[in-house]
């Protein structure tokens with residue numbers, strides 16, 4: 176491919192803050208590739224993020240970017256998109272950011288089907304604060320605040336988004352990174368709320384406590400436990416306990432919020 | 448859009464809506480709460496015909512987030528709430544201060560703490576409006592006493608937020624919000640409106656967070672091609688996060704400095720018969736309405752009572768107190784709280800004047816007699832110097 180990925184970065188902000196072995200850089204590159212292929216005018220792209228290791232991604236990218244408050248990226252993005260629907264708005268969040276403190280905003284953004292593309296960096300842990308459990312930490316896994324193992328049930332954030340009304344939902348991993356690029360492209364082109372879960376690896380705060388100290392252990396775990404949804408649907412594979420599906424998991428059509436609001440404007444002006 | 452000056456019978460909340468629209472507000476994100484709900488309802492009805500946008504968010508945290516987002520996209524934005532919702536907004540209020548995003552937050556105060564008395568008037572959020580969000584930060588807080596003044600102060604709030612690139616709080620109370628009276632509205636084309644400073648030059652020299660300690664830097668709308676980073680972390684002049692002590696110091700001082708240096712542009716207060724006064728009432732919001740009545744009763748009995756009525760609560764109108772304290776005149780401060788702004792009055796009076804709080808927290812308005820009684824109990828002045836400034 177003949178493009179320079181660095182062209183998408185604010186190079187003066189590098190090196191990034193992520194630990195050696197972190198998977199976030201892989202997602203960020205896949206995102207840059209997706210943006211290259213989407214070929215939107217660069218000045219129409221806005222990237223919004225919450226708070227966490229993953230959310231620092233926004234500041235590295237050379238677009239209009241907003242690093243908001245913990246859990247609140249989606250309502251900020253909602254205001255930006257509704258105020259100027261011409262903007263292409265992407266939202267980067269961590270698993271804790273989007274599903275714990277920001278869980279309410281997530282379901283409502285999905286319910287409204289507002290045209291945002293949310294990319295969730297799921298490292299199954301609170302990375303930035305040093306390894307506390309998140310609502311996406313699997314049962315029995317260890318975290319600093321679950322030193323004896325996680326006893327709570329975890330969310331499947333893709334099913335959560337689907338149930339709440341998201342019109343495009345997909346999942347990939349840092350191992351299946353071409354899939355990730357494709358999901359981001361298709362999600363961006365979906366006229367409505369799109370959620371892409373990117374399973375990433377955090378050896379420092381998650382792997383080390385859970386028998387996967389090296390990044391390669393973690394990526395191997397992704398490879399061994401991700402099951403393609405197409406194969407499951409064709410009856411050629413099954414999802415065993417602890418495994419998860421990847422691919423385009425859900426898609427449907429529904430009215431998009433900012434477009435629906437244009438109708439409100441017409442009605443209020445008596446043009447209808 | 449209205450096209451003529453007109454006088455209409457309106458509630459304070461309705462005047463707030465009309466003023467916001469006249470001042471150019473084209474985005475409202477909110478969540479229903481008594482006694483502010485009519486503002487959201489008015490916006491939902493009126494914004495779309497003007498091409499503006501209304502959204503009912505899932506809570507007040509999201510409401511303020513949405514208006515900050517809309518303002519980043521270049522649209523004048525507002526939300527309205529009351530105590531419980533105002534509490535939820537505090538984190539993102541600080542975010543708007545830190546990132547210098549213009550927006551207006553209306554807080555129609557009701558009895559607190561907690562759910563309190565949803566339909567009862569109170570003035571318990573005066574300190575929260577100043578210090579509710581964490582860290583040192585600027586605050587501009589305006590407080591109207593009538594539906595008419597709600598109109599003018601709403602326009603002023605929008606203008607100040609644009610002028611200083613900072614959130615401005617319009618602190619109303621339940622009585623002002625719901626009382627109906629004639630509101631004289633100018634032809635909106637005659638209103639003096641302020642737009643945030645926008646950059647003229649190219650991207651290379653764009654410093655949306657730079658400048659001298661009293662400076663308000665220019666900011667581009669998202670989509671204009673300046674590709675700016677906005678973060679609530681301490682950041683340098685282009686918006687990149689920074690851990691430098693120097694950068695931190697300069698930013699925190701400038702955020703407050705840009706407001707403090709321009710106090711005179713912001714602060715407004717009204718003086719009533721303070722020129723010959725032996726004692727003064729300091730009151731704001733609906734409490735000032737009762738106080739004015741008490742003043743008239745007192746004057747009829749030959750008592751020389753004056754009134755200072757600030758419409759800007761923060762930055763605190765220090766000069767108004769200074770002039771009275773210099774003359775050693777006692778000051779009565781009635782508030783529908785346990786004594787909040789009175790602390791500022793005491794701070795400025797520095798013991799030169801007797802400063803007497805008068806509190807009411809039962810969800811009822813003061814009555815004029817009660818204020819009159821309290822005025823009569825103020826110690827008369829021993830040696831009164833003549834006044835420099837004659838009040839109206």
Ligand SMILES: Cc1ncc(C[n+]2csc(CCOP(=O)(O)OP(=O)(O)O)c2C)c(N)n1
Nearest residue numbers: 227228229245269270271272300301302303
């Ligand atoms: C209101 C608030 N509560 C708590 C925090 C502290 N905090 C910062 S990041 C974070 C968790 C981040 O975890 P996640 O969202 O999974 O992202 P990651 O760092 O793993 O990428 C927390 C709890 C905060 N910044 N703000």
